[in-house]
Amino acid sequence: MNYYDSTNSIIDELSKSLNNINDEEVVNLFNEIQKADKVFFVGVGRVLLSLKSVAKRLAHLGVKTYIVGQVTEPAITKDDLLIVGSGSGESAFPLTIAKKAKQYGANVAHIGANKECSMQTYSDVFIKIPVSTKLQLPQEISSVQPMTSLFEQSLLLLGDTLALMMVKDQNIDMTELWEHHANLE
Template structure:
């Protein structure tokens, strides 16, 4: 790619459309239901993936769903009434995999958003939402990207999270957008 901003923007938007266009709607619907049914939602990932999931956790809190990220100083205990939402393209990242195993010992539900349906996490998952972006494993069926490393997966995860938040709003009948600001941080 040798062009400027417009060419890069168009490439990214095209890749995002391809990645998100290949996410199964039924899997997303099940994820929304699991989020709404959970007493608490926990998110775990590493690096930029964790940042995308923290954005979703923040939004879920705005929607009245208690959401936490694993490792936060105020993280509560996970129980069998809770959901652990894991982000890992490869499904082989050491920290998320270890956390999945611990959460399963407490009988928490596990939803994994990733690219590799045959990962080491598969045996612990209650739901797998596939975003078929290229991972560090470079597996067959992954969507190629001209962006660096796993940027396409991370971008897709952020936008999928925003889509899930909108669907949670619909599920919960939250149609007063102005009222949502009452749960927004105000020490700014």
């Protein structure tokens, strides 16, 4: 397989994935982000890497974002939102953190591929990315890519979509966003 064939396969998969995410679920997450004082993110592995990119982009838009476990992480409160990325909804660390966040009254949003999971117990909002996971559930969008790459890519692009929605909703001047960009580079 050559580069262009591989690229086109990935783009086709992403298009299917993103076009099958429920708009109402995304709007619910968007509203939760807008009303939260602080937004925390938790995931593991490549999912965490995608979430870190989403957190950074939202920080550029003025949202107070934190990655669970970072050294400057503040306390979570009832005014905050925890966004959990977990395709299966069964990953142990995110489950433990979601349970803890609920104990402090925070809202929890789960972005995953499987609504019928242990994370459902703690989630106020669920956004389904309907792609293949390690669980291999029926009606998932299959992928030619290794492991759960399509989930991680879709998660990142969902985050960028939320950021663009925020820019449009708040009529943000894109040139002013550079004021929030890291400058110790």
